[in-house]
Amino acid sequence: MEKKRGIPHFICEKLPALAIVLSVVIITVLLAAAELPVEGLLADNDALHNLYNVLVAIILLFVIKLWFTPNYKGSLKSSISLGEMIKILIPVVVYAVASEIVTIITGDFVFKPTLTKLCMALNAGFGEETMFRAAAIPIGLMYLKSEKKIAYTLIITSIVFGALHFVNVTGGGAPSVILMQVIATTFMGIYFAALFMISGSILIPIIVHAVWDYLCFVTDGSLENGVMTQDAVNAPLVVAVLFDVAIGIAAIIMIYRNKDRINQIWDEKWSK
Structure with a gap:
């Protein structure tokens, strides 16, 4: 019996880099x-x-998942053990602890949890990971033909993730501060991408992203609806961005060390 091929994906096959970017654009448009x-119904x-x-x-x-059926097995199930999971989560745990210590030392620490902030964090985790990584990374790891497909996929998705945060300027953030946020989110994007690539599960970066954003929302007084509202770049902000750069570098190292494992996981996820 002839194997069912599913929907042909010409752009993915011929122009995979463009397909990665288009996946972000299309999903963003669909979410919007x-x-x-419901905009009027839920406005208040x-x-x-x-x-x-x-x-x-x-x-x-x-x-x-359905769009790439039957070739794609999906990304909900993790392909690594609990021990391996703990290892790849160490950088963000260290970062979170160190970040809170810095805010306590500088006197900038606050703790204002609300239901709205929790829901915002869940929205950021599910929404942004769906937009920037759920389709883009599988496309890159399947359709890019270069031996450096992992690096190219990482670069494209992380730059797009960071660059689109420039839109926060329209939310009232100072351009210099938003530039720092763009740098920070680009390197955090590298880490979220690493979590997805290494684990094979989109749920891992979704959960980590949501928890991380929730901590930021409830402990960072300069954030308003996820936008940095301070007037100028200061020392604590520079330190925070340096932490983000460090976690991005740690993620690159994790990817390099797990390159063969990543290729194996994604070869199993795509039936070629």
Whole structure:
């Protein structure tokens, strides 16, 4: 019996780098379009609005899987052991502890948890990981033909992730401060991509991303709806960005050390 091939993906096959970027654009548009029917209904309830976006992102995760069926096995199940999982989470745990210590020393520490901030963090985890990595990374690791496909996929997805945070300027952030945020998110994007590549599960970066953003939202007084609102770059911000750069470098090292494992995981996820 002839093997069922599924939907042909000409752009992925012929122009995989473009396909990676287009996957981000298309999913972003779909997430934005899904908000239109409920925009008026949920305008006064930020928590429900964010939870609705989480639901849409979850649906899109399954759509991505179905779109590449039967060749793609999906990305919900982890391909590594608990011990390996703990190892790749060490950098973000160290970063979180060190970051809070710095804020306590500088006197900038606050703790203001709210339901809305929790829902915002869940929305960031599910929404941004779905937009920037859930489709883009599998496409890159399948369709890029270069031996350096891991590096190219990492570079493209992380730069796009960071660059799109320039839009926060429209939310009232000072350009110099938003530039620092772009640098920070680019390197955090490298880490989130590393989590996905090494584990094979999109749920890992989703959870880590959501937890990380929640910690930022409730302990960083300069953040308002995820936008840095301070007027100028200061020493604590520079230190925070240096932490982000460090975690990105740690992620690059993790990817280099696990290159063969990554290729094996993604060869198993795609039936060629």
